[in-house]
Amino acid sequence: MIEVSGLTKRYGKTLAVDSLDLHVAAGTITGFLGPNGAGKTTTLRALLGLVRPTSGTAKIMGKPYRQLKEPSKHVGAVLEASNVHPGRTGRNHLRVLAAAASIPESRVHEVLALVELTAVGGRRAKTYSLGMRQRLGLAAALLGDPEVLILDEPANGLDPQGIRWLRDLLRSLAGEGRTVLVSSHVLAEVAQTVDDVVIIHRGRFVTHATTAELAARVAGAVRVRSPQAAKLREALQREGILVTPLERDGLTADTTPERVGEVAAANGIVLHELVAESGTLEEAFLELTGGETVA
Amino acid sequence: MIALFRSEFLKLRTTRTAVVLALALLVVTAMAIVGPLVLADSLDASLQQDLITAATFAVLFSLLFGTLVMTGDFRHGTATPTFLVTPKREHVLYAKILAAAAGGLVLSVAALVLVYAVAIPWLLIGGHEIYLFQEGPVRAALATAAAAALWGALGVGLGALVRSQVGAIVGALVWFLILEGLVGALWDDAAPYLPGAAIGALAGDSSDLSSAAGAAVSLAYAAAFCLAGTLLTARRDVT
Numbered sequence: 001m002i003e004v005s006g007l008t009k010r011y012g013k014t015l016a017v018d019s020l021d022l023h024v025a026a027g028t029i030t031g032f033l034g035p036n037g038a039g040k041t042t043t044l045r046a047l048l049g050l051v052r053p054t055s056g057t058a059k060i061m062g063k064p065y066r067q068l069k070e071p072s073k074h075v076g077a078v079l080e081a082s083n084v085h086p087g088r089t090g091r092n093h094l095r096v097l098a099a100a101a102s103i104p105e106s107r108v109h110e111v112l113a114l115v116e117l118t119a120v121g122g123r124r125a126k127t128y129s130l131g132m133r134q135r136l137g138l139a140a141a142l143l144g145d146p147e148v149l150i151l152d153e154p155a156n157g158l159d160p161q162g163i164r165w166l167r168d169l170l171r172s173l174a175g176e177g178r179t180v181l182v183s184s185h186v187l188a189e190v191a192q193t194v195d196d197v198v199i200i201h202r203g204r205f206v207t208h209a210t211t212a213e214l215a216a217r218v219a220g221a222v223r224v225r226s227p228q229a230a231k232l233r234e235a236l237q238r239e240g241i242l243v244t245p246l247e248r249d250g251l252t253a254d255t256t257p258e259r260v261g262e263v264a265a266a267n268g269i270v271l272h273e274l275v276a277e278s279g280t281l282e283e284a285f286l287e288l289t290g291g292e293t294v295a
Numbered sequence: 296m297i298a299l300f301r302s303e304f305l306k307l308r309t310t311r312t313a314v315v316l317a318l319a320l321l322v323v324t325a326m327a328i329v330g331p332l333v334l335a336d337s338l339d340a341s342l343q344q345d346l347i348t349a350a351t352f353a354v355l356f357s358l359l360f361g362t363l364v365m366t367g368d369f370r371h372g373t374a375t376p377t378f379l380v381t382p383k384r385e386h387v388l389y390a391k392i393l394a395a396a397a398g399g400l401v402l403s404v405a406a407l408v409l410v411y412a413v414a415i416p417w418l419l420i421g422g423h424e425i426y427l428f429q430e431g432p433v434r435a436a437l438a439t440a441a442a443a444a445l446w447g448a449l450g451v452g453l454g455a456l457v458r459s460q461v462g463a464i465v466g467a468l469v470w471f472l473i474l475e476g477l478v479g480a481l482w483d484d485a486a487p488y489l490p491g492a493a494i495g496a497l498a499g500d501s502s503d504l505s506s507a508a509g510a511a512v513s514l515a516y517a518a519a520f521c522l523a524g525t526l527l528t529a530r531r532d533v534t
Contacts, residue, residue, distance in 0.1 A: 049382045050375065050533040066382040077379055083372035085310055092309035093373075100302035100380045140376055 001026040001148060001179045002047065006056035009042050009203075016042040018203040019056065024181050024196075026147075029174045031194035031211075032183040035289050039203035040183040041079070044152050048077055060148055072101040076141030077150040081133040081157060086126035090117055090136045093125060094143065103143050111139040115169075130157030138169070149173060151182045155189040167193045187285040201289045214284050221252045222260050225273035235267045236260070252277070299381060299390035303364070306373075307394065312363055317405055320356045324349050324406045325413065332417050340426040346414050347427075347435040350406035351499040357399030357443040358467060361450020364395045365524070366460035378533050388455060388525040392448045399447025403440040435498070438506055442498035445510075445517045449490075452520025455528045490516050 004022035008015070017039040024030045034040050045051040047058040049065035058064065060075055068074055084093050094108045112121045115135040120128065128136065134154055141149060151170075155163050170193050174180050184190045187197070197214055199206040207214075226232045229249045236243050241263075242254035249272070253260050257276045264271050307313045327349035335342050368374040381387050411427060418425050426432065450463075457463040471491050479486030486492060487503035493516065496502035496509025504512065 045532075045534065048379060050378060052530070052532055068382070071382055072380045079375050079379075080372060083375050085306075085367065085371040085373055087310040087312070088306075089309070092305070096302050096305045096309065097376055097380055099305050100299055100377065102298045 001061060002150075002181060003059045003062075004043065004047060004056070007043060007046055007053050007058055008055045009039075009046060009051060010054045015203055017046070017053075020200060020203065020205050022198055022205070023208070024179060024198075026179050027174070027177050028195045029170060029180040029182065029193055030196045030198060031187070031190040032181055032198050032200070033187055033190070033285060034183075034185065034200040034206075036185050038185075038200050038289070040185075040200065041152055042203075043200070044077070044079065044150055044181075044183060048075070048079075048150065050079075070101065070144070072097075072103070072144035072146065074144070074146050075148045075150065076144060076146040077152075078134070078137035078141045078154055079152045081130055081137050084125040084128075084133060084136060087124055089122050089124055090128065090132075090139075091121035093136065094140055097140055098143055101144055107143055107145075111142045114142060115139045116165075131159065131162045134158060134162070134166075147178055149178055149180045149182075151180070153183055153185070155184060155186070163189060199285065199288050206288050221254055221277050222257050223250065223252050223273070223275040223277055224260055224264075224271060225250045226264070226269055226271050228269045231267065232264060232269045232271075235263050235269065239263055296386060296390065299386055300393055303387075303390045303394040306367075307364070307398065310367075312367070313360070313398065316356060316360055316363070317402060320353055320402055320406055321409055323352045323356075324409050327352065328410055328413055332414065338418060338421065338423045340429065340431070343414070343418075343426040344431045344435060346410055347407070347432050347439065348499050350403060350410045350436070350439050351442070353399070353403035353406040353439060354442045354446050354494060354498055357395075357402050357447040358450045358453075359464065360398050360402060361395035361447040361452075362454040362457075362463045362467065363450075363460070364391050364398070364447075365451045365454025366458060366463050369454075369458045370460045374533055384529045385525050388451065388521070388528055392451045392521050392525075395447035395451045396444040397447075399443035399445070400440055402447075403443035407436050407439065434506075438510075439498045441510065442494050442513065445497075445513050446494060449513075449517040449520050452517065452522070452524035455524025456520065488512055 002022065002024035004020060007017050007020045009017040020043060032040055042051060046053045047060065047065065065071060065075065091108060091112060094111065095105060098105060098108050112118045115138050117132060117135055117139060120132065125133065134157060154166055158166060170180055170182065182190055191211055194211060196208065196210055198208045224232065227249055229251055233243050233245060233251055236253050244252045246252060257274050260274060328346055331342065331346060368377055377387055378384050414427060415425060453467060454463045457466060475489050475491045479489055492502055493504065493509045493512035496504035497506050497513050502509065
């Protein structure tokens with residue numbers, strides 16, 4: 001449904017996107033992740049025909065966006081929540097876009113209701129909170145009832161309640177068979193919503209995996225507490241296991257709990273605590289992107 | 296194209312910008328007409344012709360209007376949703392050029408109506424003969440309307456080239472208040488063909504050019520700015 005291949009975008013000396021490949025299958029929700037400045041927005045803008053790639057191609061439904069007929073009836077996008085004239089009402093903002101796309105006015109009222117903005121539709125956009133603007137952006141994206149939705153950091157500025165609302169909306173949209181590509185710099189925002197995750201870092205492709213695969217990839221460490229911590233540490237290190245001392249009698253070992261138990265038994269070491277710390281998605285994400293993000 | 300024009304027209308109707316601009320124009324025009332009416336010794340045919348000149352503020356306001364039509368979308372980020380709906384960006388530009396030219400026409404007609412609406416009762420009450428419907432003043436009124444439409448379109452081209460709202464407006468002011476005079480002084484053969492002089496030849500004050508030549512030169516400027524602005528907007532990244 002979405003095919004990006006060899007996409008490169010250079011701004012002067014800065015390489016914003018570096019021969020990126022991205023593939024989004026129809027009917028899936030894909031998270032597009034990377035730290036701030038990883039090239040997510042540039043990629044999405046290139047995909048939407050707003051930014052001209054230095055090289056490579058970006059296609060939606062087999063065509064570059066700018067060659068789609070009536071694009072807003074196939075692809076809806078939210079790029080920045082502040083893309084609205086502060087002196088125009090939310091409803092009029094949508095009417096302007098609907099008029100350009102030859103979409104009937106009745107649809108304006110439908111999408112306003114869908115994003116729960118009907119009550120404030122007659123107010124000027126400058127009185128809107130950031131969350132309301134995000135929802136107005138979503139309403140605009142949904143005007144043409146598109147099969148594909150592309151959302152750039154839609155959770156920015158949303159409170160936890162708003163994030164849950166967004167998650168439910170995206171799920172119900174995907175449930176209707178739509179394809180959704182949603183970017184974020186915080187995995188936790190989208191982890192519960194997406195099927196697949198594409199991670200990029202410094203403009204380059206890092207990985208494409210399901211969220212389950214990603215979690216499985218995290219090397220789980222083992223946390224141990226022992227009155228003979230120093231002795232245990234030596235024993236583990238003799239076995240070639242990476243050990244990090246914790247405060248007083250604790251340490252973490254980069255292996256399985258079974259292995260730690262065996263080593264302790266063989267050396268007659270008493271253990272007070274043995275905990276397998278399962279890796280979180282966020283850790284996997286941080287690991288893959290060099291820890292340059294703020295969770 | 297009709298859908299796009301409707302959309303641009305709706306943009307203009309749904310903010311206060313156009314209304315504020317029109318009201319400001321009417322205030323300025325009113326001030327410009329009341330002066331000569333009060334101060335003139337005799338309200339003869341030549342002075343009545345000059346009264347029309349009060350409406351030429353509409354031309355400058357149309358330029359401002361055209362720049363706002365274009366740069367407003369860049370300033371408020373609405374260029375992004377606009378170009379998402381219509382990826383053939385040149386079509387958006389055509390609609391804007393048309394809307395700005397129409398807006399310029401409306402502004403100039405409003406100013407002219409005000410001039411006539413103030414001048415006629417004044418002249419009647421004073422017992423003067425009315426020359427405002429003779430060929431001279433009517434031609435001046437039509438020329439003002441044409442000039443306003445042209446400069447409305449030119450404003451869109453200028454705004455598309457500069458993108459920054461403040462940049463485009465300050466740039467236009469600096470050109471007309473300072474640079475055009477300077478360039479004209481340095482290169483006096485070109486002086487009558489500079490944008491301000493050419494539009495002056497078409498609407499309002501006398502000049503070295505005939506009004507037909509002024510119209511042709513102004514049309515060329517408007518076309519050049521619109522063409523350059525359209526080509527550049529179609530190619531440039533929207534960020």
